[in-house]
Amino acid sequence: MTLRELEPDKSAVIESVGGDGALRQHLLDMGMIPGAELTVMKYAPMGDPMEIKIHGYELTLRLAEAEQIVIREAEKKQEKESGFSGKHEAHPGLGESGKFHPKGSGDPLPEGEILTFALVGNQNSGKTTLFNCLTGSNQHVGNFPGVTVDRKDGRIKGHPETLITDLPGIYSMSPYSSEEIVSRNFVLNEKPKAIINIVDATNIERNLYLTMQLLEMDIPVVVALNMMDELTANGGVINVNMMEKLLGVPVVLISAAKGAGIEELVSHAVHIARYQEKPLKQDFCDESLYGGSVHRSIHAIIHLIQDHAVEKKMPLRFAAEKVIEGDELVISGLGLDRNEIETMEHIVLQMEKERGLDRSAAMADMRFAYIEKVCDLAVKKPKESRERIRSEKIDRILTGKYTAIPVFIAIMGLVFWLTFNVIGAWLQGLLEMGIDALASSTDRMLTNANVNEALHGLIIDGIFSGVGSVLSFLPIIVTLFFFLSLLEDSGYIARVAFVMDKLLRKIGLSGRSIVPMLIGFGCTVPAVMATRTLPSERDRRMTILLTPFMSCSAKLPIYAFFVSAFFPGRGWLIITGLYLLGIVTGILVAFLYRGTMFKGAAVPFVMELPNYRMPGIKNVAQLLWEKARDFLQRAFSVILIATIVVWLLKNFDLHLNLTADSQNSILAVISGLIAPIMVPVGLGDWRICTSLICGILAKESVVSTMKILFENNAASVLSPLSAAALLVFSLLYTPCIAAVASIRRELGHKWAVSVVLWQCAVAWMAALIVRLIGMLLGLG
Ligand code: GDP
Numbered sequence: 001m002t003l004r005e006l007e008p009d010k011s012a013v014i015e016s017v018g019g020d021g022a023l024r025q026h027l028l029d030m031g032m033i034p035g036a037e038l039t040v041m042k043y044a045p046m047g048d049p050m051e052i053k054i055h056g057y058e059l060t061l062r063l064a065e066a067e068q069i070v071i072r073e074a075e076k077k078q079e080k081e082s083g084f085s086g087k088h089e090a091h092p093g094l095g096e097s098g099k100f101h102p103k104g105s106g107d108p109l110p111e112g113e114i115l116t117f118a119l120v121g122n123q124n125s126g127k128t129t130l131f132n133c134l135t136g137s138n139q140h141v142g143n144f145p146g147v148t149v150d151r152k153d154g155r156i157k158g159h160p161e162t163l164i165t166d167l168p169g170i171y172s173m174s175p176y177s178s179e180e181i182v183s184r185n186f187v188l189n190e191k192p193k194a195i196i197n198i199v200d201a202t203n204i205e206r207n208l209y210l211t212m213q214l215l216e217m218d219i220p221v222v223v224a225l226n227m228m229d230e231l232t233a234n235g236g237v238i239n240v241n242m243m244e245k246l247l248g249v250p251v252v253l254i255s256a257a258k259g260a261g262i263e264e265l266v267s268h269a270v271h272i273a274r275y276q277e278k279p280l281k282q283d284f285c286d287e288s289l290y291g292g293s294v295h296r297s298i299h300a301i302i303h304l305i306q307d308h309a310v311e312k313k314m315p316l317r318f319a320a321e322k323v324i325e326g327d328e329l330v331i332s333g334l335g336l337d338r339n340e341i342e343t344m345e346h347i348v349l350q351m352e353k354e355r356g357l358d359r360s361a362a363m364a365d366m367r368f369a370y371i372e373k374v375c376d377l378a379v380k381k382p383k384e385s386r387e388r389i390r391s392e393k394i395d396r397i398l399t400g401k402y403t404a405i406p407v408f409i410a411i412m413g414l415v416f417w418l419t420f421n422v423i424g425a426w427l428q429g430l431l432e433m434g435i436d437a438l439a440s441s442t443d444r445m446l447t448n449a450n451v452n453e454a455l456h457g458l459i460i461d462g463i464f465s466g467v468g469s470v471l472s473f474l475p476i477i478v479t480l481f482f483f484l485s486l487l488e489d490s491g492y493i494a495r496v497a498f499v500m501d502k503l504l505r506k507i508g509l510s511g512r513s514i515v516p517m518l519i520g521f522g523c524t525v526p527a528v529m530a531t532r533t534l535p536s537e538r539d540r541r542m543t544i545l546l547t548p549f550m551s552c553s554a555k556l557p558i559y560a561f562f563v564s565a566f567f568p569g570r571g572w573l574i575i576t577g578l579y580l581l582g583i584v585t586g587i588l589v590a591f592l593y594r595g596t597m598f599k600g601a602a603v604p605f606v607m608e609l610p611n612y613r614m615p616g617i618k619n620v621a622q623l624l625w626e627k628a629r630d631f632l633q634r635a636f637s638v639i640l641i642a643t644i645v646v647w648l649l650k651n652f653d654l655h656l657n658l659t660a661d662s663q664n665s666i667l668a669v670i671s672g673l674i675a676p677i678m679v680p681v682g683l684g685d686w687r688i689c690t691s692l693i694c695g696i697l698a699k700e701s702v703v704s705t706m707k708i709l710f711e712n713n714a715a716s717v718l719s720p721l722s723a724a725a726l727l728v729f730s731l732l733y734t735p736c737i738a739a740v741a742s743i744r745r746e747l748g749h750k751w752a753v754s755v756v757l758w759q760c761a762v763a764w765m766a767a768l769i770v771r772l773i774g775m776l777l778g779l780g
């Protein structure tokens, strides 16, 4: 039978894994190998995907993939008696027992050479937390697979001679998504002096799979067993000395979140890097297993490729295993000739025959077999952890069949309500009062000091009303990011992806795309960057093109400005409507893309569901501070300059004389060129056109510009219908310059230009529809 037919709470043993290519390799790397035992946890509310437990962690899988996995139903295996008594043993300090770091021997790197470290580990193993802890910097930490999307560098505190790089999480050295390639290439090509391999001790079997492959890189490695606080609290014990012996590298117990064990880790890391102490063991293929078939083939291939690997500076054993797995990048990188490739094919075929497994499965199995041995001898697993039990309880509601979607809607509703009506709005009120008070006292000061009238105007009507109106949105934006980061940090967004996968598949995407889209409600720039976690290029492109339709927080000032001027009392309704309109337009556009540019099937959805964790106050605070700082920087750079330029252009005519009537100003002339296009949608007024142009710099500028140009009497110039058309246009037209730049970085020049033109066209059409409907209803 196949995995698809297995019912919740039933266990089975995998017999074979079908499919091919990168996905199959990924499934194997995640531990779905023949002989592994798994249990079905549940199905998503809409019946697809499913969640299974394997090697002690949880994984989502679509039914289509589950269908390719042949299983044999089995009773849940009783926990085997462990070969480790669980007795705690002291871990000798650096150099104490002389096991790894013989004192006074070795051949240190010259003084002054920078010790470069790569921080490598699975997703959610705590890399970023450790990085922040080591460097004292404040990168964003999240409890969603793939929050680190780019590498970040820093120096270890107190060690100016070091440089440590935080890399995106990977599960194996066979890259599956574009960010995983970043990590692999870093280790392979940039040759760090040492690797700090962070291992989630509560999930040790899956994490050690990567460790096995890192040990083959011929680079010094120190293993940091993280989350020890959680492990020990649940009765787990690890025999570090035994583990060191089995892995051949120093192992240090740490808790990145609690800051425990960090000093010891640093001393080992610096030491192995300085003395270039490479792993003592690389050979994990057991000669005695399966008649030695796997062992023999690996060693045969090692001999065959040795000269190539040396010439290309590729770690030998790593290269041999990748050749067996059929990794195209490595095979072409080695520059093997036809004959050699054929010889190796024979060796591998022979191995497959003897072993009774195909090449990829045989390699994965070899690694997991060794891991099993390590765990058996060195790990006393914790009882089902409190965190796990708690997660399962929470999941019963948050991903329950009938509760999941209502709860999602309720949570998002609550977030927006609290942001816009309660907390954010209240703080905004306070800030506005402050700004007004400052403006009027400055006004009095300037009057008393008899400052030049033009300058006075610039400061009060230009800068204060323009920048001030934008600035007052700081609290709302920070509040929105606060809630989004709580959702992300706690692990909830990963569940949303699980629940929503089937819906998103209808528009041709996978559940993973929900993350960038939710971030898009905050700001398109990080949302576009977050798409790098998507494993398929097609999904990534399509998600990038759709995120700008999610109304970003910079558009809020526009909504608020018009709502208070034209639709007082109905603000909540209209703003919600605009958010929904953005989503609906995104869905329609997605259907269009799916039928045209992005044909083909949605990618598989294989994702780990992390335990729910309390978001750390420090992390959240750091994130908020960063967002606030970004926003303030924008307000006082782009928006301030735009405001001043607009004010000058508005007050001077083409002959550079001060004019009282802004109709004659330079600004009116420039905008007059664009106005004809906007006449059909009822937005032909030059002041509106100018504001929209300024909005391309930063969406908030639409409001600051209007404040200057309309001098607070917008209501007398615009009809409510035009205001509605303008709101819709602002919602949909080109993303701001920063967002376009990030789209360009991800997709290239052509796409960025098309996004700008295409969204303007969509916005224009939508505004026209609004206007036509309004006129039909007799408004306007
Ligand atoms: P990354 O994906 O590997 O960069 O992982 P992060 O640093 O973003 O951390 C993932 C989650 O694990 C976050 O919710 C952290 O708060 C949490 N975490 C990290 N280190 C520890 C630790 O030592 N103990 C516990 N209990 N939680 C931790």
Ligand code: MG
Pocket: 127, 128, 129, 141, 142, 147, 148
């Ligand atoms: Mg990270």
